Amino acid sequence: MKVSITVNGVTATHDVEPRLLLVHYIREVLALTGTHIGCDTTSCGACTVMLNGLAVKSCTVLAVQADGGKITTVEGLATDGKLHPIQESFWEEHGLQCGFCTPGMMITALQILERNPNPSEDQIRHGLEGNLCRCTGYQHIVNAVQAAARKMGPQPAKAR
């Protein structure tokens, strides 16, 4: 089946198997390997990407379902060579150790802050519960999201 998907601002058309998972489309077809696969049960969130403004686990979306959609992956977070405040904050607050969960964590953090520019620690922890990290115990990830919230400042909630 033909799909036309815009990923990080670039639109491409490919002929794909109907069963092809979006995460495999991103990793294998587009060779954007920043989005990772950590499980096969929609549990870990390593594969989280933004699809039409919503953070989704791309292991549980078919590529054909994303036809016509707009996707942001970790590779699309920085603009003009400048890191996104979430990326900066993960770096500054030591929000990553092995770095495998990090791309999905940052996309989820983006969604949390888009919905609530000034979340409490509890709200951040609740918002991150679909993303697993085995290294950090989450504290420094929470700190990173708080730091990013400060950097990004109050913003109008994005229309979904």
Add this chain to the structure above:
Amino acid sequence: MAVTKLFGASIKRREDPRLITGTGRFTDDLKLQGLTYAAFVRSPHAHAKIKAIDAANAKKTPGVIAVFTGKDLADSGVGMLPCGWLLPGLKIPPFRAVAVDTAHFAGHAVAVVVADSLYAARDGAEAVRVDYQVLPAVVDAERALKSGTPQIHENAPGNIAFQWSIGDQDKTAAAIKGAQTVVRQRFVNQRLIANAMEPRACVAQYQPATEELTLWISSQNPHVIRLLLGAFVLGIPEHKLRVISGDVGGGFGSKIPIYPEEVAVSWAAKRLGRAVKWTAERRESYLTDAHGRDHVTEAEMATDAAGRITALRVKTTANLGAYLSTLAPLVPTYLYATLLSGQYEIPNIWCEVTGVFTNTTPVDAYRGAGRPEATYVMERMVDLSAIARKIDPAEFRRKNFIPPDKFPYQTPVALVYDSGNYAPTLDRVLQMAGYRRLREEQAKARAEGRLVGIGFATYIEACGGGPSQVVGAIGGQVGLWESAHVRVHPTGKVTVFTGSHSHGQGHETTFAQIAADNLGVPIEDVEVVHGDTAAMPFGMGTYGSRSGAVGGTAIHLSLEKIKEKGKKIAAHLLEAAEADVVYQDGKYHVAGAPDRVKTFQDVSLMAYLAHNLPAGLEPGLEATTFYDPSNFVFPFGAHLAVVEVDPETGHVRIARYLAVDDVGRVINPMIVNGMVQGGIAQGVAQALWEGAAYDEQGQLLTASMMDYAVPKADFLPSFEIDRTVTPSPVNPLGIKGAGETGTIAATAAVANAVMDALTPLGITHVDMPLTPKTLWHAMQGRKGGAR
């Protein structure tokens, strides 16, 4: 010892820019020309004879290139997976990469399919038909020891892999017999699964023209994999085998062993002349990654009238799974029983361990590896003894601490502790917690019928093990030294090659801090390289919290050699005696004449130009060190947990968690804080949530992230952490080790807190994980408990 601002500074990690931009280099990210994909057909049964394998349909599946069975590998001479630690009398069953006659655990590979796409490989694997004759299975280690149970391996009668002991059996028995108070308790330390976020993966490529095989693999120790794979299993000479571990997405011990998949993939790549990739699905990770823990222990602790521990006797049955994973015999013996003195002066200790085969996934190191198991037994027994003696648990611990003037301290279980000062960490955690007030609040809560508990763990860890001669004498088939090669380039830029390997620890940052600090050069001038057997000398890799203490010291010693040679060149150029030349802040100058100076860059350039070197001195500026530590190093600390158990539901809320650790001198506090936080999370998780569960037929019931309780962000509170600093005298940097302390302490601290909470109900012990269901059942029928 160099102490300047870089050593000890919380600088941002140098590995992060690639990891936060999605440009890391994890094994599954690798694309090669003509790449093919492997998928494994795995036994659905825990114990079964393989009667026949029909691959006809699989071979007809579009995209499938080949299907191989265990016989194909065996016929071409593929060897058994070796065991890396040999105990006296150890029974080593033949461990084939792909089973030939019998599958011994659910998930055991029986065939491998190679196809031109991932999906085609999985289609092919589904199309393989295997005719099994199901055999009775045994899952529980204690049951496996009973007569009449299934015998798993012909060469291991009674399913016993080894029987091992340490300490003085007779003296310990006499001390217990004559003791005023003896507490006894049985403990189950449940099986855990590491759950590194990156599933295991490997890619192999063979070049027929040069007969070279390259294996990219998610491993904690690429050189060890090269040695075992090349010399023991595939018969590939080491100079024709290159192993590369790029970014590794967590290990926690599960990426130490050599596994069947890398054997089969490497073999298939050579056979087919095509690059082959395999990446575990998470279900495969649960079934085949080495599991951890799984002990059943009977412990007895004797105390005298003054509340001093006089003896400890421990009998442990360790479930090793179906085969011996690489370090399986080490973990429940020398990494476990040697820790049973804890922080305490105990005159008599005896421990015996029986290693048992079962029809389950092989068991090996998981974060802490033996040391959390020992600390759990020890700290629970200390609490039970304190209760029996009616002494506050903090005071009981303090009373039994090894006093600071007794270091180095020889325990009755082989180890000699390097340095320690235990009371200050306990004092600090009590002060941070406001202990007296906490106890008052607890009394008030109890009066209201609330179940509030306070629990301690005062622990030691043994890490950075050595020397290698001792390691060999107790069964190790490897040394435990580490290598470092420092290359100074003509411009004075520095590349550090370490045999240690980072899978999240941040070596590229901390090792650069050591180097830049030592040489007095900007950190931007230093690059750290790890994880490629073609790039650096043989290295032992990263596990057992050894990288800083052993790998870091090897770097330090190489840097000293560099400066020594540099000083010869500088003295020659400055026309001064070598003894009069001083190195400071990246410059050599003549003592008392700071204007007679040659920079590190001047000296580096001359080392390579070689136009004007001292007579007899070789050109170039490089140094290699193989550092073999003279002893382990011994981090320690005091952790305190405050919990509240819901009497209606059994749910445990962690109100506070405090940790005061002493890991010696700290290179990068931010990174150590991160490791401590993450370690605590894993330790808390064992106490409250995690556990691998099998049914009686040997089916793993917790084979997905929906069934196995990896903690989520909202399970955990913020932890309050602090440190004291007692430098290790073992290495010149004073480093101990920080990778596992949290995991070692937290399980015991939380379990003790929950038991303290249940004290009003007359409950003294419940086995982990302390889930709501488990605690609800324990509280049934107890006054004030669940109704």
